[in-house]
Amino acid sequence: MLVLKKKTAELIASAVEKSFGGGLLSADEIFSMLEYPPDKSMGDIALPCFRLSRTLRKAPPMIATVLSAEIKCDEFCSVSADGGYLNFKIDGTAFAKRVVADITAHGEKYGSPECGEGKTVVLDYSSPNVAKPFHIGHLGTTVIGHSLKLLHEFAGYKCVGINYLGDWGTQFGKLIVAYKSWGDKKTIEQGGVDELVKLYVRINNEIKAEEDASVVGMPEGTPKKSALADASRAEFKKLEDGDEDNLALWRWFVDVSLEEYQKTYKLLGIEFDSYKGESFYTDKMPAEVEKLRNMGLLEIDDGASIVNLDKWNMPVCLILKRDGSTLYPTRDIAAAVYRKGEYGFDKAIYVTSAAQSLHFAQWFKVVELMGYDWYDKLVHVPYGTVSINGAKLATRTGNVILLKDLFAEAIARVKEIAREKNPDEDECQRIAECVGVGAIVFYYLSNNRMRDINFMMEDALSFDGNTGPYVQYTYARTCSVLDKVGRGSGKMTDAVLSEEEVELSKSLAAFPERVLSALGEYEPSVITRYILDLAAAFNRFYHNCSIANCENADLKSSRIALTEATNRVLKTALHLICMQSPEKI
Ligand code: ARG
Numbered sequence: 001m002l003v004l005k006k007k008t009a010e011l012i013a014s015a016v017e018k019s020f021g022g023g024l025l026s027a028d029e030i031f032s033m034l035e036y037p038p039d040k041s042m043g044d045i046a047l048p049c050f051r052l053s054r055t056l057r058k059a060p061p062m063i064a065t066v067l068s069a070e071i072k073c074d075e076f077c078s079v080s081a082d083g084g085y086l087n088f089k090i091d092g093t094a095f096a097k098r099v100v101a102d103i104t105a106h107g108e109k110y111g112s113p114e115c116g117e118g119k120t121v122v123l124d125y126s127s128p129n130v131a132k133p134f135h136i137g138h139l140g141t142t143v144i145g146h147s148l149k150l151l152h153e154f155a156g157y158k159c160v161g162i163n164y165l166g167d168w169g170t171q172f173g174k175l176i177v178a179y180k181s182w183g184d185k186k187t188i189e190q191g192g193v194d195e196l197v198k199l200y201v202r203i204n205n206e207i208k209a210e211e212d213a214s215v216v217g218m219p220e221g222t223p224k225k226s227a228l229a230d231a232s233r234a235e236f237k238k239l240e241d242g243d244e245d246n247l248a249l250w251r252w253f254v255d256v257s258l259e260e261y262q263k264t265y266k267l268l269g270i271e272f273d274s275y276k277g278e279s280f281y282t283d284k285m286p287a288e289v290e291k292l293r294n295m296g297l298l299e300i301d302d303g304a305s306i307v308n309l310d311k312w313n314m315p316v317c318l319i320l321k322r323d324g325s326t327l328y329p330t331r332d333i334a335a336a337v338y339r340k341g342e343y344g345f346d347k348a349i350y351v352t353s354a355a356q357s358l359h360f361a362q363w364f365k366v367v368e369l370m371g372y373d374w375y376d377k378l379v380h381v382p383y384g385t386v387s388i389n390g391a392k393l394a395t396r397t398g399n400v401i402l403l404k405d406l407f408a409e410a411i412a413r414v415k416e417i418a419r420e421k422n423p424d425e426d427e428c429q430r431i432a433e434c435v436g437v438g439a440i441v442f443y444y445l446s447n448n449r450m451r452d453i454n455f456m457m458e459d460a461l462s463f464d465g466n467t468g469p470y471v472q473y474t475y476a477r478t479c480s481v482l483d484k485v486g487r488g489s490g491k492m493t494d495a496v497l498s499e500e501e502v503e504l505s506k507s508l509a510a511f512p513e514r515v516l517s518a519l520g521e522y523e524p525s526v527i528t529r530y531i532l533d534l535a536a537a538f539n540r541f542y543h544n545c546s547i548a549n550c551e552n553a554d555l556k557s558s559r560i561a562l563t564e565a566t567n568r569v570l571k572t573a574l575h576l577i578c579m580q581s582p583e584k585i
Pocket of ligand 1: 350
């Protein structure tokens with residue numbers, strides 16, 4: 001559609017030049033005025049001529065009439081003036097032919113805007129905090145982040161996916177104390193990150209109990225005390241000072257956690273290019289703090305070092321605590337500087353929950369004040385909250401729902417159904433993983449990212465309705481049709497096409513534009529909705545137009561070619577939202 005829209009704009013521009021004189025309106029200006037009328041009977045593309053009337057100094061109906069007489073093009077069966085509108089109606093058969101030719105020519109690159117050639121994007125996403133639960137709150141950053149990476153790769157960008165692990169901080173002091181007090185090597189080796197979380201939860205509870213006990217019967221305002229908290233601070237200090245034993249423990253905690261996260265990433269087909277977490281930036285922060293100080297940007301506020309952001313209506317950005325230790329923004333600034341040097345990015349994208357929007361706005365501003373001229377290449381992509389219906393999915397960690405349990409539950413449910421049809425255990429597992437994981441991803445990415453989502457497992461897994469299983473099933477259907485008739489056995493002919501076929505080709509033609517808006521808005525849900533449109537158009541075609549048994553050989557050939565094109569585009573689109581396309585379900 002994009003191609004045709006561009007071509008239409010050019011045709012109009014030259015018609016304007018002929019009829020009204022040169023230098024008045026460019027094809028680009030006209031392009032931005034073109035619309036897709038909601039009512040198809042009006043046409044497929046329309047130009048509201050009132051937008052031209054001021055420049056051309058003519059009434060809109062008159063402009064429409066003059067231009068309609070001037071424009072000729074094979075791809076339109078009619079170009080007509082309707083009041084103040086100039087309407088273009090597509091010649092379905094010619095149009096479908098061109099769209100399918102376009103898809104065949106570009107193959108898996110069909111739909112790529114190719115705007116990223118020679119540019120680099122770094123994407124910081126997923127980034128769980130070690131030894132804290134990797135829960136459904138991380139679903140957004142993980143799948144939106146990865147989908148944005150795939151979209152950028154598709155557009156030709158060189159992409160660097162970074163898992164900025166939360167692998168440093170006072171929680172490690174606590175974990176070391178907890179491990180030394182109650183931990184056991186074997187239990188952790190077997191139980192993995194869950195056991196670390198247990199230790200972490202336990203020490204937090206015990207610290208709280210000690211603190212509460214320390215003020216019983218004391219006058220109000222007495223500072224709370226906890227020996228375990230003191231010990232934790234001491235262990236973290238030792239870790240920071242490079243104590244070998246503590247470093248070894250820390251490394252082990254990180255490895256155990258990472259091993260567990262990898263299982264979830266594997267299910268989703270995610271691989272990161274870098275796992276440089278927060279710890280990596282410890283020695284890179286002093287230089288940035290020094291720069292801030294030298295530039296006179298630091299102020300001392302109650303002993304802490306801050307950057308005042310009053311002028312920009314934001315609270316202060318904390319750089320150093322009173323005891324001189326660094327903070328979350330300090331680390332992010334150092335990490336951004338490092339990444340700029342390392343990757344020379346043209347864009348750095350950060351995907352986190354909207355709860356962190358202020359944090360990003362603050363430190364982006366600080367980077368700007370520091371004079372880094374790439375401050376405007378930093379993009380924060382926020383998303384809304386996720387909750388889950390019912391207590392069925394609650395885990396041992398209490399009311400937090402772990403991501404791996406969410407996927408495990410979906411996989412188990414699909415497996416039950418798959419087993420009825422398929423006795424082969426490996427095959428069942430493969431289908432269950434592909435459909436179960438896909439169901440969750442699709443359900444999640446069906447909504448605009450800023451919307452708060454209440455997750456309904458039943459809805460996500462349903463085969464009826466706009467779900468992952470439904471679109472994967474549609475893809476599998478295209479495969480089975482093609483297997484039956486033979487892949488590559490069709491090509492577009494001049495056989496006159498019916499409405500279903502033309503609508504399907506229009507849907508196929510819409511893909512490049514949707515990719516562009518998904519990229520521009522950092523919104524994978526644009527692709528999810530596109531997949532639903534395309535699946536609906538294909539299913540309508542499939543139910544109304546017989547393919548294998550079509551008696552008109554030319555028409556059959558066109559239908560096969562349309563099926564092949566749908567198969568190609570569905571596969572690409574599913575890939576862009578981190579979904580697999582199973583040939584069989
Ligand atoms: N680890 C953080 C969390 O779980 C997310 C990190 C986001 N990335 C960043 N550069 N701050 O909340």
